[in-house]
Amino acid sequence: MVEQPEEQDEHSGLTFEVEEEDQVEGGHKVRSKGIYLLPNLITTAALFSGFYAIIAAMKGVYDKAALAIFVAALFDGMDGRVARMTNTQSAFGAEYDSLSDMVSFGVAPALIVYCDSLQYLGKLGWAAAFVYAAAAAFRLARFNVQIGQVDKRYFIGLASPLAASVIASLVWAGTDNAVNVHVPWLALCIALLTVFTAFLMISNFRYYSFKEFDRSRVPFAVMLPAVFVICAVASDLPIGILAVTLVYAASGPLASLWRRRIPRSVN
Numbered sequence: 001m002v003e004q005p006e007e008q009d010e011h012s013g014l015t016f017e018v019e020e021e022d023q024v025e026g027g028h029k030v031r032s033k034g035i036y037l038l039p040n041l042i043t044t045a046a047l048f049s050g051f052y053a054i055i056a057a058m059k060g061v062y063d064k065a066a067l068a069i070f071v072a073a074l075f076d077g078m079d080g081r082v083a084r085m086t087n088t089q090s091a092f093g094a095e096y097d098s099l100s101d102m103v104s105f106g107v108a109p110a111l112i113v114y115c116d117s118l119q120y121l122g123k124l125g126w127a128a129a130f131v132y133a134a135a136a137a138f139r140l141a142r143f144n145v146q147i148g149q150v151d152k153r154y155f156i157g158l159a160s161p162l163a164a165s166v167i168a169s170l171v172w173a174g175t176d177n178a179v180n181v182h183v184p185w186l187a188l189c190i191a192l193l194t195v196f197t198a199f200l201m202i203s204n205f206r207y208y209s210f211k212e213f214d215r216s217r218v219p220f221a222v223m224l225p226a227v228f229v230i231c232a233v234a235s236d237l238p239i240g241i242l243a244v245t246l247v248y249a250a251s252g253p254l255a256s257l258w259r260r261r262i263p264r265s266v267n
Contacts, residue, residue: 050104062171062172076161154207166197168194
C-alpha cells in the first residue's frame, strides 16, 4: 500500500504571509498572498512618526514630539489617497491604518501632554490622559463600523488626527513660548481641554471633511480670509496652528447650535 503524501499545512508558522480575499471581475473572490507595498509603507511611516513622538516626549523634547504628530498626520492623509489612486485598497491596509492611528493619534498625544503638564496633577493627570486615549480608540472603532453609512462630506465627531493636532499644537505652543506648565491651575486647564477634545472625538457633532471640496475653483471672497490665516500662522507657527485647530474643533458644536437656532428664528 502506497502512502499518500500528507498535505502541507499552509499555516505551519514557517512563513510570514498575509492572505486576503480579493474581489475580481464577475463577482468571484480569489485568495491572494502578500500586501500592497506603497500604501502600507506610508502607513508604516505614520506609525514610526507616532512612535518617535512617544520617545521624544519621554526624553522631554516636546517640540520634536509635537512635530512628529503633524508628520504622522501628513502620512495618514497620504496612505488612503495613494491606495485609491493606485487601486491598492485592502482589508489588511484598512486595519493596519486604524492600528497606526491609535498609536499616532491616540496613545502618543496622550503621553505627550501627560509628560509635558498633566503629570503635575497626579492621578487626575493620568486619568485625563487615559480618557483621551480611550476616546481615540472609541472614535476609530466607530469610524470603522460606519464606513459607507455616513455622508462623506462630514466626519461624525472630531477626527483623531485633528484631535491629536489640537493636543500637539497646545504642547508645542507652550514649549515654544516657555510657558510654565507646572502651575497647578494651568495644568488643570490643559487637563480640561484634553478631556473636552476627547469628548469631541466621540460626540455626534458634524465636522466638514473637505473630501468633496472643489480645489480647482473657489469663490473670490474665500481668498482674502485664506491670506490672513496664512499670514497669522506664518508669524508665529505654533500659536497659529493652535488657533486654527481650536477654531476647527469648535466649529462642530457651534454649527450644531446654529442649526438648532434656525428653525426657531423661522417660526
